[in-house]
Amino acid sequence: MAFLTPLAVIAAALAIPILLLYMLRLRRREVVVSSTFLWGQVLQDREANTPWQRLRRNLLLLLQLLILLLLVLALMRPYITVPAVSAGQIAVLIDASASMNATDSADGTRFAEAQRRALEVVDTMRAGDSMTVIRVGAVPEVLSPYTDDRAALRAAIQNAAPGRAAGDWNAALTLAAAGALGSEDFAAVIISDGGIDEADSLPAIPGALQYLPVGASGSNTAITALATRALPGQPPQAFAQITNYGDADADVIFSLRADGALIAADSYTIPAGTILTPPIDALPVGFAALEAAITFPAGSAYRDYLPTDNAAWTVSEASAARRAILITEGNLFLEQVMRILPAVQTFQGTPDRGLPSGDYDVYIFDNYTPTTLPDGDLLFINPPVTLPGLFQVGAESEAAGNPRVADDPRLAFVDFSTVNIRAFRQVTAEWAEPLIAADGGALLLAGEIGDRQIAILTFALADSDLPLQIAFPVLISALLDWFQPPGALADSAGVRAGEPLSIRLAGDIDAGRVIAPDGTMRPLTGEGAERFFAATDLPGLYMLELFANGEVVERAPFAVNSFDPAESRIAPRQTVTLGESTLDDQVEQTFGQQEFWSWLALAALIVLLIEWVAYHRRLNGPTLLQPLVRRANAGVR
Amino acid sequence: MPEQPLFDEKTRRSLEQLILQAAKVRAGAIKGERRSIKRGTSIEFADTRAYSPGDDLRRLDWNAYARLERPLTRLFEDEEDLAVHVLIDSSASMDYPRPETDGGSPAHHKFDFARRLMAGLGYISLTTNDRLTVTRLGGESAAPVQYGPVRGRGHGAGLLQFAAGLRAHGTTDLNAALKSYALRGQRPGLCLVISDLFSPTGLVDGLNALVGKGYEVAIVQVLAPEEVEPALAGDLRLIDSETGAAQEISMDAGLRDLYIRRVRAWRDGLRQDCAKRGVHYVEAITDAPWEKVILYDLRRLGVVR
Numbered sequence: 001m002a003f004l005t006p007l008a009v010i011a012a013a014l015a016i017p018i019l020l021l022y023m024l025r026l027r028r029r030e031v032v033v034s035s036t037f038l039w040g041q042v043l044q045d046r047e048a049n050t051p052w053q054r055l056r057r058n059l060l061l062l063l064q065l066l067i068l069l070l071l072v073l074a075l076m077r078p079y080i081t082v083p084a085v086s087a088g089q090i091a092v093l094i095d096a097s098a099s100m101n102a103t104d105s106a107d108g109t110r111f112a113e114a115q116r117r118a119l120e121v122v123d124t125m126r127a128g129d130s131m132t133v134i135r136v137g138a139v140p141e142v143l144s145p146y147t148d149d150r151a152a153l154r155a156a157i158q159n160a161a162p163g164r165a166a167g168d169w170n171a172a173l174t175l176a177a178a179g180a181l182g183s184e185d186f187a188a189v190i191i192s193d194g195g196i197d198e199a200d201s202l203p204a205i206p207g208a209l210q211y212l213p214v215g216a217s218g219s220n221t222a223i224t225a226l227a228t229r230a231l232p233g234q235p236p237q238a239f240a241q242i243t244n245y246g247d248a249d250a251d252v253i254f255s256l257r258a259d260g261a262l263i264a265a266d267s268y269t270i271p272a273g274t275i276l277t278p279p280i281d282a283l284p285v286g287f288a289a290l291e292a293a294i295t296f297p298a299g300s301a302y303r304d305y306l307p308t309d310n311a312a313w314t315v316s317e318a319s320a321a322r323r324a325i326l327i328t329e330g331n332l333f334l335e336q337v338m339r340i341l342p343a344v345q346t347f348q349g350t351p352d353r354g355l356p357s358g359d360y361d362v363y364i365f366d367n368y369t370p371t372t373l374p375d376g377d378l379l380f381i382n383p384p385v386t387l388p389g390l391f392q393v394g395a396e397s398e399a400a401g402n403p404r405v406a407d408d409p410r411l412a413f414v415d416f417s418t419v420n421i422r423a424f425r426q427v428t429a430e431w432a433e434p435l436i437a438a439d440g441g442a443l444l445l446a447g448e449i450g451d452r453q454i455a456i457l458t459f460a461l462a463d464s465d466l467p468l469q470i471a472f473p474v475l476i477s478a479l480l481d482w483f484q485p486p487g488a489l490a491d492s493a494g495v496r497a498g499e500p501l502s503i504r505l506a507g508d509i510d511a512g513r514v515i516a517p518d519g520t521m522r523p524l525t526g527e528g529a530e531r532f533f534a535a536t537d538l539p540g541l542y543m544l545e546l547f548a549n550g551e552v553v554e555r556a557p558f559a560v561n562s563f564d565p566a567e568s569r570i571a572p573r574q575t576v577t578l579g580e581s582t583l584d585d586q587v588e589q590t591f592g593q594q595e596f597w598s599w600l601a602l603a604a605l606i607v608l609l610i611e612w613v614a615y616h617r618r619l620n621g622p623t624l625l626q627p628l629v630r631r632a633n634a635g636v637r
Numbered sequence: 638m639p640e641q642p643l644f645d646e647k648t649r650r651s652l653e654q655l656i657l658q659a660a661k662v663r664a665g666a667i668k669g670e671r672r673s674i675k676r677g678t679s680i681e682f683a684d685t686r687a688y689s690p691g692d693d694l695r696r697l698d699w700n701a702y703a704r705l706e707r708p709l710t711r712l713f714e715d716e717e718d719l720a721v722h723v724l725i726d727s728s729a730s731m732d733y734p735r736p737e738t739d740g741g742s743p744a745h746h747k748f749d750f751a752r753r754l755m756a757g758l759g760y761i762s763l764t765t766n767d768r769l770t771v772t773r774l775g776g777e778s779a780a781p782v783q784y785g786p787v788r789g790r791g792h793g794a795g796l797l798q799f800a801a802g803l804r805a806h807g808t809t810d811l812n813a814a815l816k817s818y819a820l821r822g823q824r825p826g827l828c829l830v831i832s833d834l835f836s837p838t839g840l841v842d843g844l845n846a847l848v849g850k851g852y853e854v855a856i857v858q859v860l861a862p863e864e865v866e867p868a869l870a871g872d873l874r875l876i877d878s879e880t881g882a883a884q885e886i887s888m889d890a891g892l893r894d895l896y897i898r899r900v901r902a903w904r905d906g907l908r909q910d911c912a913k914r915g916v917h918y919v920e921a922i923t924d925a926p927w928e929k930v931i932l933y934d935l936r937r938l939g940v941v942r
Contacts, residue, residue, distance in 0.1 A: 033733070034878050041903075046891075
């Protein structure tokens with residue numbers, strides 16, 4: 001045992017004032033009594049009877065000196081030398097990814113084990129060591145900046161909780177490396193189960209690296225995919241995938257619920273290390289959300305250590321998509337671009353079959369002019385004949401050069417400068433304005449009649465190199481967004497846990513909030529039309545509510561899933577590769593200093609309590625007992 | 638000390654009906670109100686005996702002489718008085734509890750109690766025409782040491798004046814004081830000692846001297862409740878009120894119990910010493926009324942009837 005601040009022994013000089021005070025205190029109060037001869041006899045009796053009397057008289061002084069001794073020892077900060085994990089300027093990176101929720105650890109979860117090991121590092125800090133604690137979640141978080149305050153470090157570690165998403169090791173290591181700048185004895189301690197993906201691209205860290213692996217087993221089965229799709233004229237379909245990452249065959253019960261109603265529950269056996277795609281029958285039409293879950297039959301020997309990936313959610317694709325119908329004799333470019341546009345369900349028809357009976361948001365007529373207009377937004381591409389009351393089609397002009405794009409927000413990112421057009425038709429419409437014009441006339445007309453938007457592209461796609469240009473999908477996307485502003489959510493089915501979500505506010509919608517699966521409500525952040533929601537740590541079904549003038553005008557569900565093989569593959573790794581260095585769990589023999597002044601302070605407190613009790617017994621004992629004694633004696637008399 | 642009447646009218650009247658009594662009636666110098674064991678000169682006939690030369694011829698029973706032709710002398714009951722000695726301890730220890738005493742009450746003042754008791758006993762003896770001598774034991778005050786001997790109700794005022802003038806002061810060696818009183822050569826009688834008996838040398842020798850001289854002794858030990866069950870606490874330096882000697886104590890529950898046991902043993906020892914010598918012993922705690930000592934305790938012992 002040695003002392004960190006041996007000079008604190010000077011405080012022992014406080015014993016002198018204590019002794020002086022004790023002597024002063026024993027300048028006894030003088031009381032005149034009628035006679036002292038009985039008191040003299042009493043004292044003789046007492047000293048004959050109790051040899052401890054002399055000690056008892058000084059008990060308070062002894063206790064006070066003991067308190068001082070304990071406090072001085074505590075101030076001197078005694079320590080014992082213990083084997084330590086690391087020393088110097090230490091960055092402790094605690095893996096808080098989804099796999100750290102695995103329950104294969106003796107401490108309960110892998111994260112609890114990681115916390116315990118981090119606390120061990122705190123306990124063995126030497127004098128002068130400083131430490132920072134970084135929680136490696138979806139967004140790395142510095143729980144405690146560099147400090148030597150063990151209490152703060154302990155509190156920071158104990159208050160941490162694991163996340164449900166993958167950890168961003170790149171950012172975390174960059175954060176740790178930043179702290180290492182200018183330090184000569186930097187050491188990073190990585191406490192993880194080894195689920196560090198992209199290990200090759202991680203930044204190199206100067207100084208000593210220490211890897212403390214946690215976790216024991218890789219036994220886990222997860223739902224790794226869940227999706228739905230709706231094809232025209234067919235009931236909606238769902239696709240799910242279950243992966244057994246463990247070393248043993250897993251018996252699972254796969255259940256599927258649509259809007260809370262059970263629609264399938266089947267038992268499967270998944271061999272070790274394989275993927276199962278359970279067949280799913282037709283889903284009910286018009287459902288909004290789908291929840292898949294796997295459970296394990298009672299009595300199954302299989303241990304699933306990570307329960308958080310045993311459920312997955314998705315929302316009906318149709319609920320968020322716009323329906324567009326393309327009526328064409330066949331246009332590969334157009335079909336292709338419509339297929340890749342997000343959140344658009346495209347249907348196709350031919351001019352000879354006329355208008356379809358279904359109800360569509362957008363009608364696209366390619367080289368075709370219908371005789372009657374459907375109820376919806378319209379895009380005419382190279383209309384062959386005049387549609388009375390709507391537009392007049394004139395003669396075909398050759399070689400339109402130098403197309404100019406009007407300064408219009410609808411065409412904000414459309415670059416027409418490199419587009420070449422061989423021929424176009426002279427189309428006139430009084431209600432429309434030319435958005436793109438060439439020397440001979442308008443190339444794109446757009447306008448509104450009533451509440452429907454109509455656009456006319458006056459040239460055939462085959463007569464230009466537009467389909468080969470980047471401007472083509474941008475233009476079609478911009479026009480479709482003008483026709484039918486997309487839903488607030490770009491992708492409602494495929495949000496990954498921990499990823500921020502972009503939400504567009506259209507029209508007079510001015511605010512929004514999200515109700516998380518655990519019932520908490522959070523407002524959207526950001527300004528203007530583009531808002532963000534980042535609290536997607538918890539997998540499950542979220543509900544987006546959009547407000548206009550304080551009233552809910554739109555509700556849209558979206559699903560957040562973990563779906564991360566790196567997190568579901570929970571087998572702990574004994575080595576990790578960071579840059580060019582491979583770390584294993586071999587601990588270099590470093591020695592730390594374990595202090596125990598707090599125990600001394602506690603002992604001093606206990607002795608102080610004893611001293612207090614002794615003092616009061618001595619002072620108040622007689623007066624407390626006096627009435628009882630007097631009453632008893634009065635009874636005898 | 639506030640001059641208030643030592644006792645009120647009601648107490649005085651109840652005292653008037655009492656009489657002090659000694660177990661063996663002592664020869665009185667003058668006629669008193671007690672029947673003597675000796676034949677005397679009262680008008681109450683007791684017996685006759687044969688005449689012997691020198692007898693008072695006035696007492697010759699002429700009727701018997703005529704019938705029996707033998708001279709017989711009539712004998713009468715004698716009536717005698719009692720010498721009553723009241724000794725009051727006026728040492729400083731009787732001046733307790735003082736106002737500054739911890740938990741002490743002025744109502745428990747020992748010397749007040751003792752003076753009232755003294756005056757009460759003196760008043761009884763004056764009422765019954767006894768020969769009363771009141772003496773203070775010890776004390777270095779200028780007050781007169783002794784009052785009396787006096788006789789008769791008329792001296793009541795003087796007695797009260799003497800009592801009012803007494804002060805508790807100085808030291809008393811009880812043994813020496815009692816011995817010297819016994820040797821004074823006065824007429825022995827009923828001796829009432831009022832004291833707290835706080836005397837390191839004890840009082841056995843003094844009692845022996847008094848009893849040996851033929852006194853019938855009754856001791857009234859006056860103690861304050863604060864002396865029997867002290868309300869002291871903490872680290873104290875006790876100052877003896879008589880000698881000024883200091884005694885340091887650290888008062889706690891154990892010490893207090895020890896003291897209470899010690900006081901009990903001391904009083905038991907005193908009682909035994911007195912019983913061996915035929916001395917009456919009465920304990921008086923000053924939180925009880927002083928009349929109780931006369932009307933109950935001394936009556937029970939037969940000192941007052």
